[in-house]
Amino acid sequence: MNKQHYMKEALKEALKALEKNEVPIGAVVVLNDEIIGRGHNNRENEKSVVGHAEIKAIEDACRNLGSWRLDGCSIFVTVEPCPMCAGAIMQARITNVYYGAKEEKSGAFGSVFDLTAIQGFNHYPVVREQIMEKECSELMQSFFKNMRAKQQK
Numbered sequence: 195m196n197k198q199h200y201m202k203e204a205l206k207e208a209l210k211a212l213e214k215n216e217v218p219i220g221a222v223v224v225l226n227d228e229i230i231g232r233g234h235n236n237r238e239n240e241k242s243v244v245g246h247a248e249i250k251a252i253e254d255a256c257r258n259l260g261s262w263r264l265d266g267c268s269i270f271v272t273v274e275p276c277p278m279c280a281g282a283i284m285q286a287r288i289t290n291v292y293y294g295a296k297e298e299k300s301g302a303f304g305s306v307f308d309l310t311a312i313q314g315f316n317h318y319p320v321v322r323e324q325i326m327e328k329e330c331s332e333l334m335q336s337f338f339k340n341m342r343a344k345q346q347k
Contacts, residue, residue: 197292200224200270201326204294207234207247208272208333214239218333221247221271223255223264223288230267231255247271248279252286264288272330274301274323280309284317291321294330 200222207220211234223231233250237243248271256262268290269283275293280302283291291303302309303321310318 195224195227195268197270197322197325200229200268201272201292201294201330203229203232204247204270204272205326205329205333207232207251208330211235211247212333212337218337219247219271219273221251221269223251223267223269225255225259225264225267230258244278246276246279248275249282252282252288256286262286268292270325273297273334274303274305276300277302277309283319284309284315287317288319291319292325293321293323294326295334296323296327 203222204220207222208218211220212218214236216235216238220234222229231251231254233247233254235245235247236250237245248269251269255264255267264286267288269288270292272294274297275283296305298305300306304323310321
């Protein structure tokens with residue numbers, strides 16, 4: 195599995211969010227070296243708290259597989275998932291999580307807390323962090339820098 199290839203696909207999704215003035219986070223779900231789900235942030239445009247990239251990619255993968263169980267799948271996301279998305283990943287039974295940039299304010303796979311360290315859940319993904327971290331971090335930093343500049347005008 196070419197992890198950088200799939201993270202580049204997640205970055206393409208993040209750029210779709212950026213084009214919509216959304217926080218540029220993208221995700222793809224992969225099964226047997228094939229992308230089966232794609233998503234990008236769309237909270238502002240949809241006016242929906244669950245409009246996160248991971249949720250969108252998981253829903254797309256579930257529709258394409260015809261099942262809510264994503265056993266054997268991997269998710270590639272440009273930024274460490276928040277608690278809601280980390281929970282959805284675990285509920286969907288996703289096997290592997292690969293993320294780019296850490297999320298110091300809401301990351302639920304190690305930055306704020308680690309959901310996989312809490313005992314009692316029936317499924318735990320393997321989490322691998324900081325795949326293409328530089329590119330993912332720069333995209334987020336650029337977005338927020340530009341947003342702050344616009345607010346100061």
